[in-house]
Amino acid sequence: MQPHLFHILRPLVAKHHNVRDALAKCRAGDLKSYEAVLQMVEEVVRVGLEQYHVTKGRSWKDEFELDERLKSIPDSLEQNGSGNNQSVGESSVKIVRECKRPWWILQPHVRPLPQEALAKGSWALNRKEKAAQLTSLGNA
Known part of the structure; x- marks a missing residue:
């Protein structure tokens, strides 16, 4: 499951190293660690969406242009x-x-x-x- 999550979350873990590190420490069968990663993903996505909303999409456009x-x-x-x-x-x-x-x-x-x-x-x-x-x- 871990390699699939790394593949799906590639853009997210490139930006949020704490999520990447937590996902790297997950082991097969350890659902608690995967649930912790899910909580971290939900939090950083929430913050990203709030930032996108506050800047009216400019935060994403600036990142895209860079x-x-x-x-x-x-x-x-x-x-x-x-x-x-x-x-x-x-x-x-x-x-x-x-x-x-x-x-x-x-x-x-x-x-x-x-x-x-x-x-x-x-x-x-x-x-x-x-x-x-x-x-x-x-x-x-």
């Missing part, structure tokens, strides 16, 4: 595509910007496009795909 990950476009996509002819419009960064929600709301998980994952190094071609790519480059 998020550097949403401003950056990968270098490989900067010049209307790299070797893969992928334009900035086809970048997953745009989709992430559109899907971004406040930290107290469950976030959608947007995977990078294959070209982005290859450029970033988080995904690699298998032997068959590499051989096919080399063959197609040799024929071109």
Whole structure:
């Protein structure tokens, strides 16, 4: 249950380290510790919602504008595509910007496009795909 909660609460625990630490100490079968984490989550969400209400949403807009990950476009996509002819419009960064929600709301998980994952190094071609790519480059 703990890994699932870390995944679901990822934006919240990134901002509230006390919740992250309490969740890290939870062990399987120890429902009291999970209930304590639930109480902490309810409290920080309540405070976040109150802050959002008091600032009329400006607190979230300011936080959104300061998020550097949403401003950056990968270098490989900067010049209307790299070797893969992928334009900035086809970048997953745009989709992430559109899907971004406040930290107290469950976030959608947007995977990078294959070209982005290859450029970033988080995904690699298998032997068959590499051989096919080399063959197609040799024929071109």
